[in-house]
Amino acid sequence: MNRLIKQVGLILLIAFSGMMVIAPLVFDRADATLAYLILYFIALASSWNILSGFTGYINFGHVAFMGIGMYATAISMADFSLWWPLAWVLGGVFAAAYALILGFPVLRTRGPYFAITMLAVAEGTRVLFGTKYLEPITRAGDGIAFSSGISFQTKYYGMLVTVALCVWVTYKISTSQFGLRLMAIREDEEAAESMGINSTRLKISAFVISAFFAGLTGGIHSTFLHYVDPFHTFNLQFTIIPIVMAVFGGVGTVLGPVIGGTVLQVLNDFIWSHFLQLNMAVFGVVLAALVLFLPQGLLEWMKERRWVEKTRRI
């Protein structure tokens, strides 16, 4: 049984990865776009997971980092004609810097206070980008429309590489002393400190890595949308949906956000095309069902039943 599940899982993973690699070459535009969006949401869920999944600090402001990345890329390309790979990476760098500055005050708060504070940070950032004081840089409410001049395939593979990197980094964290210490913070921060674990430094490191990948994702996505404005860029749903995806797959796991992102985005696309009005309602139902039946997520649920080995590598 165990062996069988392991092999089926491995085959599924390889088939899925292979399909994502060839998707833009063999699928029509609609299906390739779906594949792109799956990658986009996996990247958001997986990057969210690096802080929140491992340390248990539930970040309700993840969209702030994606949004900063989108703006950084959009501005650097529209106003400074920066070469696109640099503009993408710049998105990650700006988001990481934002997290570094925020981390010191914000990560002092714990539990629900951190969640609320981050919600406020994201909303505050949205308002900030819409104010007239920053209009010369951000164009305030008008937003920035720009043309990236790069092909869909390039953006697709950019996103694929981002996902691969993010999952690889998660794997590295999950199997390292650093990752164990982040989990110890999640389990009991005071007990962790009593063993010489510098929780502040570790939390900030995870926060910055998480924000970097969110910013990089945003940077690429801005070239996909060709447009940024405060309302759409910092929309709360781009925090909530990735959280639901990560929780569905399994927080604090390597492949949880990949499973959650794929399953729920495919589901979302199906509902979108068949029962348009129910689109967001489905996420509400999924969230409620998760809390009731799978509070630990799919992977932890399987681990508890010993269908999957209790290992940090998955």
Next chain:
Amino acid sequence: MGGEDEENLKMSPFEGEHILQLQDVTKSFGSLIALNKCSFALERNRITGLIGPNGAGKTTLFNLITGFFTTDGGQIIFKGHEINNLRPYRIAERGIGRTFQITRVFPKMTLMENLIVAARVKNRDERALELLELAGLIDLRGEYASDLSYGQQKLLALIRVLMFDPDLILLDEPAAGINPTMQNKIMELIHKLKEGGKTFLIIEHDMKVIMGHSDKVVVLNFGEKIAEGTGEEIKNNEEVLKAYFGR
């Protein structure tokens, strides 16, 4: 308390013998004085018992030594350096380990992970396996700590402290609420570690446990040290009897 000051003076030439010294340590919460000018010293490589009725300030004292609370006055000196008000992880880095009254293992981490997370030694896996063997938990190493019994969790918490090799270990009621067999196992382990060079400060409610295993006993009541000495001396101390039995 003049006698005590003299005692401290007498001790000073032997400072090297004292791994930890408390001098007039004071802590209050609002109008409640949890600890009032508490002074004593711990000798290296000894087991010291810390007893006193409920609310005497024992756990508060632990929290002050390990940096979870900040002191309002006095000094805490560890290996010749003042450690008052350092962050908890800094104090742990200097070599003080502790357990908590309510056992705080990491529930959704395996036993092995619970141990290696704290490791500062090179051969951490070997060391973890060695300690699991010592505690008789080796067969459970891949299980989540939440699946252990209460007594097993206490054992795990104790060996987890050893993973970062502290010189001084503070134990908050290590034998409370568990069956006698497990109690003996824990006390046996503590003596083994003492022989290996560790120093212990142990809070214990059960007088029998503390008297039988401690080299020295310190008694707190209402935030003040009321007695200090060997088990025999404490047993016959008027003040202690008054505090415990209301005589």
